[in-house]
Amino acid sequence: MREGRIIRAISGFFDVYDDGEVRRCRARGVFKVKGTTVLVGDFVRYEPVGAQEGIIREVLPRRTELIRPPIANVDHVVVACSFVTPDLNFYMLDKTLVQASVSGVEPTIAFTKADLVPPDRAAATVDLYRRLGYEAIAVAAKQGEGVNLLRARLQGRVTVLAGPSGAGKSTLANALAPGISFKTGEVSERIGRGRQTTRHVELVRLDDVTWMADAPGFSQLQLPVASRDVRLHFPEFRRFAQECAYRDCLHLDEDNCAVKRAVEDGRLPATRYTSYRQLYEEAREQELNAY
């Protein structure tokens, strides 16, 4: 039995990468355990058959699992966020950072189109996020600025790109892995009678241990977290939250909230707190709609 990584799924077959070779495999017996799925990104045990085929016998435990696109063991997301066209949207950025945190995927923020804004503005935004503890890089893809820094962040990991339409994901994908054909938006397909939205995804090899998904990750639809837990995904709140009067302070309308105090006197950025309140409300709404 050998081990490999699924890099592509095509109508019942799975392409398994193992030590420089790709084998087209079928899965046998693995679905007997109820609820078992086989995803791109999965590590599997398989039996080679002939020179180019094989049979998957076991799916190994996953570290992470994204729903859109369905992909396992992603460890890194590059969150593309443009300074202009579309204008920088802190709320969208912060939402994606929360989604990454909930999924256990480490983010790197790529502030794109840095060539279109004054350098001091670009630097201030990058600094804001770095001070919060995030990895953040200003990128001007056409000039090549920031691309090598970003590429270094991919090394040894499986990366997906996320970010709104027009943020520069395809452009980044091409700069990072020349020749990659990055799928844009959502791919719809007719399946049977209804129209079902599916998103095919493949892992593209940069080197033996470095892979990138060829389709964007993290739909902006749902926030997979309870409203009361949203605060846990704003890491900069932590050191202030200890000083809140209530141990379980949500940092909303409670008295004597150290997080709100820190926002008021500028020790925490107001944009982040605004995003927090909005995301809390959004998660709360989801909960109320679930009943």
Ligand SMILES: Nc1nc2c(ncn2[C@@H]2O[C@H](COP(=O)(O)OP(=O)(O)OP(=O)(O)O)[C@@H](O)[C@H]2O)c(=O)[nH]1
């Ligand atoms: N000036 C400048 N333009 C950029 C940069 N990166 C991307 N663009 C332009 O921004 C536009 C959108 O870029 P894409 O890479 O297609 O954006 P995307 O995120 O893949 O967009 P969707 O396919 O809609 O999801 C294109 O016209 C790019 O040429 C950059 O660093 N600087």
Ligand SMILES: [Zn+2]
């Ligand atoms: Zn508080």
